[in-house]
Amino acid sequence: MTELLSVAPANLARAAEVIRAGGLVAFPTETVYGLGANALDLAAIQRIFVAKGRPTTDPLIVHIGARAQLDELARDVPPLAHTLAAHFWPGPLTFILAKQSHISAAITAGRSTVAVRWPAHPVAQALLCAAQTPIAAPSANRFAHPSPTTAAHVLADLDGQVDIVLDGGATGIGVESTIVDVTVTPPVILRPGGLPVEALRAVCGDVRVLDRYRAFHETAETPGQFLKHYSPRAELRLVTGDPATRVARARAAVQGALKAGQRVGLLLPGAFQPDFSDLSVIAQPLSPDPTQAARALFGALRALDATGVDLILAFDLDHRGLGLAVWDRLYRAAEGKMVMGHE
Numbered sequence: 001m002t003e004l005l006s007v008a009p010a011n012l013a014r015a016a017e018v019i020r021a022g023g024l025v026a027f028p029t030e031t032v033y034g035l036g037a038n039a040l041d042l043a044a045i046q047r048i049f050v051a052k053g054r055p056t057t058d059p060l061i062v063h064i065g066a067r068a069q070l071d072e073l074a075r076d077v078p079p080l081a082h083t084l085a086a087h088f089w090p091g092p093l094t095f096i097l098a099k100q101s102h103i104s105a106a107i108t109a110g111r112s113t114v115a116v117r118w119p120a121h122p123v124a125q126a127l128l129c130a131a132q133t134p135i136a137a138p139s140a141n142r143f144a145h146p147s148p149t150t151a152a153h154v155l156a157d158l159d160g161q162v163d164i165v166l167d168g169g170a171t172g173i174g175v176e177s178t179i180v181d182v183t184v185t186p187p188v189i190l191r192p193g194g195l196p197v198e199a200l201r202a203v204c205g206d207v208r209v210l211d212r213y214r215a216f217h218e219t220a221e222t223p224g225q226f227l228k229h230y231s232p233r234a235e236l237r238l239v240t241g242d243p244a245t246r247v248a249r250a251r252a253a254v255q256g257a258l259k260a261g262q263r264v265g266l267l268l269p270g271a272f273q274p275d276f277s278d279l280s281v282i283a284q285p286l287s288p289d290p291t292q293a294a295r296a297l298f299g300a301l302r303a304l305d306a307t308g309v310d311l312i313l314a315f316d317l318d319h320r321g322l323g324l325a326v327w328d329r330l331y332r333a334a335e336g337k338m339v340m341g342h343e
C-alpha cells in the first residue's frame with residue numbers, strides 16, 4: 001500500500017522512520033521527485049531497483065543533508081569540488097567522486113566512484129535531517145519514463161511500489177541535477193541539468209560537456225547514457241531549423257502522419273500554434289524561455305501521452321541556460337530522431 005501524505009511535520013517524521021526501517025519514500029527535491037531509501041541499508045537499496053524496474057548496472061545518487069557529510073561518502077575530494085560545493089550547494093548539482101569503501105556496490109553498480117548531492121528543497125532537507133542517514137534516490141519514475149515533477153506523476157508510475165509519497169507540490173526546476181565528474185581534470189559534465197553549464201564555467205573555467213549524443217551506447221565509463229531514456233509512450237521526433245523551416249518541416253510531418261492514420265501531438269511555443277490550427281493535432285504549448293520550458297517539460301510529455309497520441313513532434317528550443325538540459329531530455333526521448341524536410 002502506498003500512502004500519499006502532506007508535508008506536515010508529523011508526516012515528515014513518519015517518513016524518516018520509514019526510511020530508517022528500510023522502506024521507500026518518494027519526496028520532492030528542487031529538480032524532480034526522488035525515490036529514497038537508506039543509503040546504508042542494502043536490502044532497501046535493492047527495493048529501489050525493483051520498484052523502478054531499473055537495471056542494477058545503473059548507479060544511484062546519494063543525497064546528504066549537510067556539506068560536511070561529503071567526506072563521509074567520498075575520499076580524495078579535490079579542492080575544486082569543495083569550491084563548487086561552496087558556490088552551488090545545496091542545489092541541483094551532483095558530484096562524481098572516489099567512494100569511501102563502506103559505500104555499497106549496489107549503489108555504485110560496482111564502480112569505484114559515488115554520486116553525491118545535497119538538495120535544496122526544504123522537504124528533502126527536513127527528511128534527510130530527520131532520517132539521520134544519507135538517502136539514495138533516483139528519480140521516482142519507472143525506468144526510462146519521464147521523470148516526475150508532481151506527486152501525481154509518482155503515483156502514476158509507482159503506486160503500490162513505494163511506502164510513502166510526500167506531496168510537496170510541483171518541483172521548481174523540473175529537470176534533474178547537473179552531474180559533474182570531478183575525478184578528472186578538467187571536470188566533465190556527464191548530464192546537463194538544473195545547474196546551467198554557464199554557471200559552472202563562471203566558477204571553475206574549463207568544464208567539458210560529455211558528448212553523449214554521438215557515441216550513444218552504455219559503457220563502463222559512462223553509465224546512465226542510454227539513448228532511449230525519459231521517453232513518453234508515444235514516438236517522439238525533434239523538429240530543428242530556423243522558425244519558418246521548423247513550421248514547414250513540422251507541417252509536412254504532421255500531414256504525413258495523419259495520412260498514415262496516426263494521432264499527432266505537438267510540443268511547441270504557443271506562438272506557433274496558429275500555424276497548425278488547420279490541422280487535426282493536439283498542441284501542447286512549451287515556453288520558449290528555457291527556465292520555464294524545463295519546469296514544464298516532463299509534465300507536458302506526460303500530458304501528451306495521456307491524450308493517446310502516437311507521435312509527438314517537439315520543437316527544438318534555445319540551448320542556453322536550462323535549455324541544454326531540455327534539449328538533452330528531448331533528444332534522448334527522441335532517440336536522436338530529427339524531422340528533416342525538403343523545403
Ligand code: TXA
Pocket residue numbers: 029031032033034035058059060061094096108111113114115117119137138139140175176177178179190222223224225
Ligand atoms: O535531480 C536529480 O539528480 C534527481 C533527484 C531525485 O535528486 N535524481 C536523479 O537520479 O536524477 P537518477 O538515478 O534518475 O539519475 C542519476 C544518474 C544516472 O544516470 C546514473 O547513471 C548517474 O546518475 N550516476 C550515478 N552514479 C554514478 C557514478 N558513480 N558515475 C557516473 N554516473 C553515475
Ligand code: MG
Pocket residue numbers: 138139147
Ligand atoms: Mg532518472
